[in-house]
Amino acid sequence: MQYDALTRTLLQLLSDNGFHSGAELARRLGVSRTVIWKTVRALQQRGIEIAALSGKGYRVTQPVELLDETAIQSSLSSEAARLIGALHIYDELDSTNTRLMRLAAEGAPSGAICLAETQTAGKGRTGRSWLSPLGANVYLSVLWRFDDHSLVAGLSLAVGVAAIRALDRVGVGGVGLKWPNDLLWEDLKLGGILLEVSGEAHGGCAVIVGLGVNRYIPPAVGSGIDQAWVDLATVAGASAPSRNRLVASILSELLPLLNDYRRTGLEPYLPEWRRRHRLTGRAVVVHQGDRETVGTVTDVTAEGLLVLTCKDGKRREFASGDVRLRIAR
Structure with missing residues (x-):
């Protein structure tokens, strides 16, 4: 719309x-x-x-900056500008991920990007909704095609590193990561990543990388969020980056990563991811359906699996899938 x-x-x-x-x-x-x-x-x-x-x-009461293709394009790195397949900006969508998945099925190229001023059915992990007030935050999805499904292993962790670097570029420091897909500031959720993958007839796959960053959450919207959150207006105050500048910074980090990932994989991003991970050494609860596992976060594997040392002393590994992770209180 x-x-x-x-x-x-x-x-x-x-x-x-x-x-x-x-x-x-x-x-x-x-x-x-x-x-x-x-x-x-x-x-x-x-x-x-x-x-x-x-x-x-x-x-x-809170000035609104609408998305502007010219402003975004003019702030991109030269490499990111070269890698853009198409840039779609919508006033209102059900979900940027859903829309881009439809475009992928119609043959959209790698580097196709979908942005929206608001989403009526924004998506988070494990079926959660993502509240998306108009003109307030970043709701962004990028399509990238891979020849082999196995090449996507660990990608959500690498995207987290790209998001952190993008925030650093616009002057927002102190942001950390929570396995497998959250951006945190002092244990409060600042943003999230959602990867959706569809197989293709020739054996490859289309990956939709969805990224949401809270720039400003109106109080009326914030009261309906069922987890502890924060926004850039709180973190950075008057120094919070504009939406268009933030989008350009994210794309300048994310597009080169996606272009190189089939060659590099997760390995070069793991050291920085480990430094940025806020849960290492902390007690957590892993939820898998009705099952709960309590333990201490030890590490992640080379493939991006979470490594937990449980109370019985055994080490267990968890893939993201439908797993939910929370800090033990």
Whole structure:
């Protein structure tokens, strides 16, 4: 779904930190005050925080930066710009991963990218939903094709390293990793990675790398998240990177990684991943359906499996699959 020009222009006008009366907005946009009121209400229902004060008018309380292809392209590294297959930006989607999987089935090339201002059915691991307020965060998916399914082993860990490097590039330090796919800041979830793989008739596979990063979570949305979270507005304050700059930084790290991964595999990323992993040496609980395993995180294998030392002294290895991991309290 794409929003009409009126909705996008109104949102941009209201994001300049000043109040605008309904009469002023109606005059500037060439519509009635009733149309302005209805459009404001529609934006509020999509999660945009708009203050309305009698005698002053309307103002977006947290300025919104819409995605801009030109701004993203101009901030990419030269290598990433070369590797982009196609860049699709949508105002509203069910899920960037779902949309890109459809495009993959239609023959989209490696390097095809899908971004959205908001998702109505954003996806996390193990069937969880990913709340996606309009214009607030990064909802990004990248398609890459591999000749052999086995080449994808450990990819989610390498993507985590790329995400950390991308945040470092835009001045956000202190971010860590949680096996297999979370970005953490002081044990609070800042972002997540979701890989989806589909086999192909010739034996290869299409991998959709989904990445979500919390830039700003409105309080009304945050109250509906069922785990401890944080956003860049909290971590970095006024120094938080713009959405377009953050997207470009992520792509500048992620696309070269995907291009080289069939040759390098996980190995060159493991030392940095281990340094960044926040759970090593800590007690955790691994959930596999109704089964729970308690132990201490020891390491990960060369293939990216989690290594746990259990209470009985035995070492066990876990693939990500449908496993959930939480810190023991």
